[in-house]
Amino acid sequence: MLYQICNGAVELGSEIILKKINFEIRGTEKIAVVGRNGGGKTTLLRLISGELELLKRDSDEDIFIAKAGNPEIGYLKQIAFTDPTISLDEEIRKVFRPILAMQERMEFLLEKINKGTKDIPKDDALHAKEIEEYTNLQERFKDIGGYYYEKEYETMLRQFGFTMEDKRKPLNQFSGGQQTKLAFIKLLLSKPDILLLDEPTNHLDISTIEWLEEYLKNYKKAVVIVSHDRMFLDKVVDVVYEIEYGVLKRYPGNYTKFMETKRVNYEKQKKDYEMQQKEIARLQMIVEKYKNTPTKVAMTRSKLKQIEHMEKIEAPDRFDTHTFHANFKPNRETGKEVLHVQNLEIGYNQAICTVTMQQQKKQRIGIIGGNGLGKSTFLKTLVGVIPAISGEYSFGYQVDVGYFDQQMAQYSSKKTVLDEFWDEYPTLDRTEVRSSLGAFLFRQEEVFKTVDMLSGGEKVRLALCKIFKTKPNFLILDEPTNHMDIIGKETLEAMLRDFPGSVLFVSHDRYFIKQIADALLVFEEGSVQYLPYGYEEYMERKNGTYASSIDQAIYTKQDKRNETILQKKVLIEEPLQKGKESYVLGKERSRLEKKLKRVEEQVTEVEQKIQEKKEEMAKPEYSSSYMKLSDISSQIEELELELLELMEEWEDIDQQLEKLE
Numbered sequence: 038m039l040y041q042i043c044n045g046a047v048e049l050g051s052e053i054i055l056k057k058i059n060f061e062i063r064g065t066e067k068i069a070v071v072g073r074n075g076g077g078k079t080t081l082l083r084l085i086s087g088e089l090e091l092l093k094r095d096s097d098e099d100i101f102i103a104k105a106g107n108p109e110i111g112y113l114k115q116i117a118f119t120d121p122t123i124s125l126d127e128e129i130r131k132v133f134r135p136i137l138a139m140q141e142r143m144e145f146l147l148e149k150i151n152k153g154t155k156d157i158p159k160d161d162a163l164h165a166k167e168i169e170e171y172t173n174l175q176e177r178f179k180d181i182g183g184y185y186y187e188k189e190y191e192t193m194l195r196q197f198g199f200t201m202e203d204k205r206k207p208l209n210q211f212s213g214g215q216q217t218k219l220a221f222i223k224l225l226l227s228k229p230d231i232l233l234l235d236e237p238t239n240h241l242d243i244s245t246i247e248w249l250e251e252y253l254k255n256y257k258k259a260v261v262i263v264s265h266d267r268m269f270l271d272k273v274v275d276v277v278y279e280i281e282y283g284v285l286k287r288y289p290g291n292y293t294k295f296m297e298t299k300r301v302n303y304e305k306q307k308k309d310y311e312m313q314q315k316e317i318a319r320l321q322m323i324v325e326k327y328k329n330t331p332t333k334v335a336m337t338r339s340k341l342k343q344i345e346h347m348e349k350i351e352a353p354d355r356f357d358t359h360t361f362h363a364n365f366k367p368n369r370e371t372g373k374e375v376l377h378v379q380n381l382e383i384g385y386n387q388a389i390c391t392v393t394m395q396q397q398k399k400q401r402i403g404i405i406g407g408n409g410l411g412k413s414t415f416l417k418t419l420v421g422v423i424p425a426i427s428g429e430y431s432f433g434y435q436v437d438v439g440y441f442d443q444q445m446a447q448y449s450s451k452k453t454v455l456d457e458f459w460d461e462y463p464t465l466d467r468t469e470v471r472s473s474l475g476a477f478l479f480r481q482e483e484v485f486k487t488v489d490m491l492s493g494g495e496k497v498r499l500a501l502c503k504i505f506k507t508k509p510n511f512l513i514l515d516e517p518t519n520h521m522d523i524i525g526k527e528t529l530e531a532m533l534r535d536f537p538g539s540v541l542f543v544s545h546d547r548y549f550i551k552q553i554a555d556a557l558l559v560f561e562e563g564s565v566q567y568l569p570y571g572y573e574e575y576m577e578r579k580n581g582t583y584a585s586s587i588d589q590a591i592y593t594k595q596d597k598r599n600e601t602i603l604q605k606k607v608l609i610e611e612p613l614q615k616g617k618e619s620y621v622l623g624k625e626r627s628r629l630e631k632k633l634k635r636v637e638e639q640v641t642e643v644e645q646k647i648q649e650k651k652e653e654m655a656k657p658e659y660s661s662s663y664m665k666l667s668d669i670s671s672q673i674e675e676l677e678l679e680l681l682e683l684m685e686e687w688e689d690i691d692q693q694l695e696k697l698e
Contacts (some may be wrong), residue, residue: 038063039259040085040231041103046092047080053092054080056283062231067253068261069270069292072280074494074522078263081280082233085261086112111229113220118208125211125219126204129190132227136183139174146171180257181228193222196248197241198408214240225252231259238266239519242407243545265523267292268548306353313350320344360528361477361498367510367538371398372434375511375539376419381428383411383418388426392565394558398433401533401540403550403572406560412543413443415560416515419541432511439509443516445500450488454479454499457488461503477502493520501529510538518546547572569670626697633690636683643680647673 038061045058054077062068070078083089087110091100118128146167182189194203197218208216221237232253238246250272253260264270270277270292277288277295288295320340327333376396382388389411396402404412417423419430420440432438450457459470474484477498491499497520504512512533518526530552533540544550550557551572559566559575568575654669 039105039108044098044100046094047084047089048092058285060278060285062259065257065259066276067274068276068278069274070261070263070278070280071523073524076280077283078280079235082112082235082263086110086233108230110231110233111224111227112233113224113235121209122207124205124207128208129223132223133186136181136186139178140183143171143174143178190226193225196245197222228258231261234260234262236264237262238264238269241545243405243547244407265521265526266546267523303353310350310352317344360524363476363505363532365505365508368437368508369435369510371436371510373398375433375436378430379428381430382426383414384426385423389414390560390563390565394567396539396541399539400556401553402556402558403554404543404558404560405550410560410562412560413515416513416543420513436511437509439504439507439512441500441504441514441517443519446493446496446520448488448496453485453487455484458503462506473502473506497521512538512540514542516543518544518549626694629690629694633687636687636690640680640683640687643676643683647676650676
């Protein structure tokens with residue numbers, strides 16, 4: 038056991054945030070802490086880091102925190118830059134001081150050993166002690182990455198978007214977001230025994246998140262992560278602690294396994310509770326019926342004792358799924374095409390990239406790519422926040438845009454929530470305003486909070502509440518799930534899946550993209566590519582593992598056909614080779630064989646057409662043309678269906694021939 042909290046509780050102000058905490062870190066476990074926003078996840082990290090203390094209580098329970106040895110605990114909030122005028126390189130290299138000191142000591146010992154070998158006998162005690170110290174240091178040096186720390190340092194800089202030239206810049210020349218990334222790099226390179234990470238994937242692009250997943254999976258020490266990124270948790274963690282109603286519960290496995298186990302446990306406890314309640318009711322009914330019957334006194338006492346000695350099963354706590362909702366329909370329908378973009382150059386002082394794409398009614402297009410490549414700039418250009426450099430774009434017939442900007446989570450105002458919303462919709466009466474805000478969890482006294490008092494997640498809810506009230510038919514969303522807890526993300530996913538309009542959105546949340554997008558706009562260095570399929574297929578194609586359901590059906594039938602042809606070849610050739618008389622073929626067999634040959638020729642022809650269309654789809658000049666790619670994709674799908682029908686016809690003819698044999 039590396040670290041343990043037993044029966045702990047944490048109080049902030051006069052409110053108990055966590056109660057009955059039982060938490061363990063075993064060996065090199067990768068642990069996720071999940072739960073609702075405001076439920077105490079960050080409070081738990083602060084407790085583990087030593088920033089908070091356990092609540093002192095009068096209790097006969099054992100209440101303590103235990104550690105194996107004195108593990109080093111690393112927490113991002115503990116890292117600060119004391120001198121912002123020094124360079125990036127000087128600041129980061131502070132974490133290498135133990136490695137450099139160890140390296141210096143090893144070099145000193147090695148020089149002494151080599152010198153001593155000439156003058157001192159090998160069995161000399163002092164000489165042996167120096168060799169032992171050197172050997173131990175060498176092993177530790179290897180364990181802490183002493184032989185590859187420079188390479189690891191440079192890899193991290195690149196992955197987090199820094200250049201080798203940035204190493205010479207003073208810290209105060211970097212933005213707040215960049216400084217947070219540098220603090221994160223410094224934390225990772227320090228390699229603490231327990232690494233505490235609070236929302237580590239926030240503001241990282243997808244490629245950096247994927248790199249971080251691999252890094253943490255291979256991290257040789259313990260990691261505790263608070264995150265709402267479900268795919269990230271699935272790929273990294275092997276233990277999940279859930280905070281629900283202030284209580285902590287441990288589940289083995291990743292996030293998906295935790296959700297499955299939680300559901301199964303809930304259903305079992307609910308069933309067991311209901312069965313026990315029925316049994317208690319049955320026993321009590323017997324007691325009530327016979328309690329005044331002298332001959333049944335012993336029996337009624339026995340039933341009462343049976344109830345008394347039962348190990349009572351608690352009713353399961355309902356899942357904490359309290360969330361916002363907005364079941365709205367757009368005010369009006371759009372035409373077939375909702376957005377047309379042609380050679381649109383976007384950027385501020387100079388063009389970042391050029392975009393050409395079209396979006397059709399009810400399409401949900403996800404925009405992905407690295408940071409700084411123009412994703413948010415593209416959306417800002419579409420809604421008129423910044424002007425286009427050149428090119429053109431236009432919205433379709435009767436398109437009403439609802440725009441969410443990721444900066445809305447940082448919005449500042451001294452107005453109350455009630456006034457902020459009411460000023461936007463002054464024609465509504467008080468009941469309508471309170472009802473709209475209540476749907477987004479602003480109820481009772483919460484509507485009298487000022488906007489500045491709200492958390493990032495609450496500001497996002499308020500912004501969405503205002504946007505959805507306009508009943509738009511085209512949503513343009515820039516990182517809408519930032520600051521949302523998992524329940525909030527799942528709610529927004531459900532809303533967008535049911536939304537009868539169109540959606541264009543930027544997100545780094547791969548799970549969210551996978552759930553929503555039916556097409557992608559991929560921003561890469563210097564280019565933008567439209568893909569007429571979702572994120573899962575994108576990753577399969579990227580990793581070379583893609584095969585559609587039609588492809589799989591075709592491949593299965595092709596394999597079966599090839600196997601059958603081979604078997605027939607053997608059946609026909611072997612008798613000929615042995616000099617035996619071949620088969621007598623009737624008119625029916627001749628007719629079927631001709632038909633089979635004709636179908637095989639058609640199969641070959643359609644297969645060739647599919648291959649040509651796939652090669653055409655890969656042409657660079659079509660990479661940003663929605664209309665052309667959609668047209669080719671539809672043609673491929675029609676050809677694949679035609680091929681599937683031909684394969685089924687071939688199989689049917691082949692079975693008829695088998696019957697004749």
